[in-house]
Structure formats: structure tokens, C-alpha cells
Amino acid sequence: MDLIPVMKPYLGDKEIAAAAAAISSGWVAQGPRVAEFEARFAEHVGAAAAVAVSSCTTGLHLLLHAHGIGAGDEVVVPSLSFIASSNAPRYVGARPVFADVERTTLNMTAASIEAVLTPHTSAVIAVHQIGMPLDLDPIRKLCDARDVLLIEDAACAIGSTYKGTLVGSGPNDAAFSFHPRKVLTTGEGGMITTNDPAFATRLRRLRQHAMSVSAHERHEADAPVIEAYPELGFNFRMTDIQAAIGLVQLAKLEAMVERRRELATAYTERLAAIAGLEVLRDPEYGTTNYQSYSVIIDDPYPLSRDELMTALHNEGIATRRGVMASHREPTFADDAHPVLPVTDYLADHTMILPLYHEMTESDVDRVVAAVATAAV
Ligand SMILES: *Cc1c(COP(=O)(O)O)cnc(C)c1O
Numbered sequence: 001m002d003l004i005p006v007m008k009p010y011l012g013d014k015e016i017a018a019a020a021a022a023i024s025s026g027w028v029a030q031g032p033r034v035a036e037f038e039a040r041f042a043e044h045v046g047a048a049a050a051v052a053v054s055s056c057t058t059g060l061h062l063l064l065h066a067h068g069i070g071a072g073d074e075v076v077v078p079s080l081s082f083i084a085s086s087n088a089p090r091y092v093g094a095r096p097v098f099a100d101v102e103r104t105t106l107n108m109t110a111a112s113i114e115a116v117l118t119p120h121t122s123a124v125i126a127v128h129q130i131g132m133p134l135d136l137d138p139i140r141k142l143c144d145a146r147d148v149l150l151i152e153d154a155a156c157a158i159g160s161t162y163k164g165t166l167v168g169s170g171p172n173d174a175a176f177s178f179h180p181r182k183v184l185t186t187g188e189g190g191m192i193t194t195n196d197p198a199f200a201t202r203l204r205r206l207r208q209h210a211m212s213v214s215a216h217e218r219h220e221a222d223a224p225v226i227e228a229y230p231e232l233g234f235n236f237r238m239t240d241i242q243a244a245i246g247l248v249q250l251a252k253l254e255a256m257v258e259r260r261r262e263l264a265t266a267y268t269e270r271l272a273a274i275a276g277l278e279v280l281r282d283p284e285y286g287t288t289n290y291q292s293y294s295v296i297i298d299d300p301y302p303l304s305r306d307e308l309m310t311a312l313h314n315e316g317i318a319t320r321r322g323v324m325a326s327h328r329e330p331t332f333a334d335d336a337h338p339v340l341p342v343t344d345y346l347a348d349h350t351m352i353l354p355l356y357h358e359m360t361e362s363d364v365d366r367v368v369a370a371v372a373t374a375a376v
Contacts, residue, residue, distance in 0.1 A: 276301025322350020
């Protein structure tokens with residue numbers, strides 16, 4: 001019996017050749033391929049500029065730092081997210097404040113954010129959870145009215161759309177992830193998009209120790225250059241080997257998103273016959289890239305989420321629990337938080353089914369049959 005993994009990156013000979021070419025060139029750290037990846041990514045998403053970083057986590061950290069968020073500030077985030085969303089404010093000395101989410105998209109809403117705003121709120125990190133776009137316009141209106149910074153955690157949302165434009169096209173800054181668990185991968189890596197080219201220049205300096213001149217600029221210069229360090233900076237750089245892989249992946253992105261949506265449609269059609277299973281659909285204002293295919297399991301389905309995960313495991317089918325809830329983790333045990341009923345419900349009742357580019361419709365049939373059989 002073949003095992004069905006929950007996710008498998010779609011990498012091939014072209015990525016291997018591109019990585020090899022970067023190595024052969026002798027320039028393996030951040031250099032011309034990173035610059036090209038940034039330009040292509042910005043062009044693809046429809047943002048004025050893109051800034052490559054070492055991960056989405058460091059991208060969020062850098063954005064908060066560069067926008068001056070720090071001690072005494074509160075940053076609204078969903079607890080229902082990968083823990084990086086909640087940790088980012090802590091890196092700059094700010095306090096994450098958890099907002100609840102809605103069941104239909106797993107995302108925060110303007111109302112759930114408004115419920116936790118205080119005079120200390122300085123920023124909101126709006127997460128497009130598992131690629132499902134959140135309804136940005138009402139959130140933007142709320143933030144603008146209160147002079148609160150809005151940034152997007154688009155870790156999972158490359159290729160998702162909001163009102164006909166790709167997530168990350170602005171006007172807010174957004175951070176993407178290229179971890180293999182996401183749709184487009186460079187092994188590790190991330191990208192910030194912004195509609196402010198001057199701010200992009202500042203982010204590029206801050207990600208490399210705030211050096212006044214980059215290693216590549218110095219290499220290209222026709223006279224020796226002595227750099228300066230005018231402020232605190234970081235090493236959040238991407239390598240040219242990663243960027244070489246990213247350029248190949250970017251060319252495959254539309255096909256990867258299309259295939260994910262086809263397979264998700266196959267799941268949705270087939271799972272409709274099973275009582276007690278609830279699927280996620282596109283909201284009326286946008287489309288998801290189905291970075292993960294998440295289902296809610298509840299009565300009258302006879303097994304609990306954890307029991308179903310075990311049953312599928314025994315059939316050679318890998319699953320994951322649904323999105324985690326940060327407020328339940330020991331690292332946040334000392335923080336007061338509001339009651340989060342939808343978050344708590346979803347953390348206990350959601351599960352992620354296998355979905356990857358090279359999956360077949362008959363693999364989907366096998367997963368759905370196993371879910372149906374486990375119920376009898
Ligand atoms: C994966 C993920 C991150 C972290 O991305 P890295 O590139 O691994 O740092 C942040 N936020 C969300 C919502 C994620 O799913």
C-alpha cells in the first residue's frame with residue numbers, strides 16, 4: 001500500500017539545474033539571483049517592490065521593527081495561526097493580543113479585531129489562513145480610522161486573490177513564506193511585498209546588518225568601497241541558491257495553484273456525501289490557493305478528529321491537525337487573553353487532508369473512501 005503524504009513539494013530537474021548554476025557561478029550568498037527573484041515576484045503579485053528574506057517569520061519581524069512597533073505596543077493577531085504570527089510582535093518587545101476568527105474562513109474579521117482594540121493597539125497582523133483570503137477592506141477601514149498599522153501575514157497565500165487582485169498587491173505590506181509546507185518553496189525563505197519603493201530600500205538595508213552598501217554592490221563597484229552601519233540591523237538574507245530555485249518555482253506557480261484548486265474541487269464534491277464533514281469554500285470576495293485542505297469534523301460523524309486521524313494513519317494516509325491555537329501553548333501561559341470560542345472549537349475539530357501537485361484523483365478517491373469507511 002502506497003503512503004499518501006499530507007504535502008510534497010513540486011520540485012524537479014529545472015530547480016536542480018538552477019541551483020547547480022548558482023553554485024557554479026561562484027556567487028552563492030545574496031546576489032543577482034535574489035535581486036531578479038525580487039523583481040519577478042513583485043511583477044507577478046502586482047506590488048511596487050519585493051524584498052527577499054530568510055523566512056516569513058523574519059519578514060514579519062523586520063516589518064514590525066521597520067515600522068517602529070516595540071515596547072508598550074499591542075499587536076492584534078489571530079491565536080488560530082502558526083505560532084510565528086504570534087511570536088513576531090514578541091521579537092520587537094510588543095504584546096500580541098489575540099482576536100477570534102470566523103468558522104467559514106478560519107480568519108479574523110473587522111468585528112473580531114474591533115472587539116480587542118485598546119488605546120495601546122499599534123498594529124494588526126492580518127493572516128490569510130491556509131491561503132484563505134481574509135476580508136481586508138473592512139479591516140483596512142477600521143485600522144485607518146484608528147491610525148493602526150495593518151500588515152498581512154500572507155505566509156500561505158501566494159496565488160490567492162482578494163477582489164480580483166493577488167494577495168500581496170497592496171496597499172499594505174505583506175510577508176510570504178517559501179517553506180516546503182507552502183505552495184511555492186525555496187527550502188526556507190520568505191518575501192515582503194510593499195507599495196513603497198523607499199521603504200523597500202530601507203528593508204533591504206535592515207535585512208543585511210543595516211550596511212550602507214550590499215556585498216554585491218561593493219563587488220560591482222569600480223573602486224574600493226568602505227561601508228558604514230548607521231543603525232541596528234539583522235541578518236535576514238536569502239541565498240542566491242534559494243532564489244534560483246524560487247525563480248523556477250515562480251514560473252510554475254499558476255499551474256500549481258490551478259492543480260490544487262482542481263484537487264480541492266474533487267475533494268469537496270466527494271466529501272459532500274459524508275454527514276458531519278464541513279469543507280471550506282471560496283468566500284464571495286476572493287479565491288483560496290488551498291495551501292491546505294482543511295475540514296471540520298463534528299456530529300453526526302461518529303469519530304472525533306483525533307480518532308479519524310488515527311484511522312487514516314492506519315490506512316497509510318497522512319493528515320495533520322487543523323491550524324493550531326497559540327493561546328493554548330505553554331509559551332503563552334502567562335498572558336491574559338480574551339475568550340476565543342471559535343478558535344477553541346476549530347482547534348479541536350479541524351483536520352488537514354493530503355493535497356499536493358502530483359496527487360491524482362484516484363488518491364483523492366482513496367482518502368475519501370477511507371474517511372467514509374472509518375465512519376461505519
Ligand atoms: C508557515 C507560516 C509562517 C512561518 O513561515 P516561515 O517561512 O516558516 O517562517 C508564518 N505564518 C503563517 C500563517 C504560516 O502558516
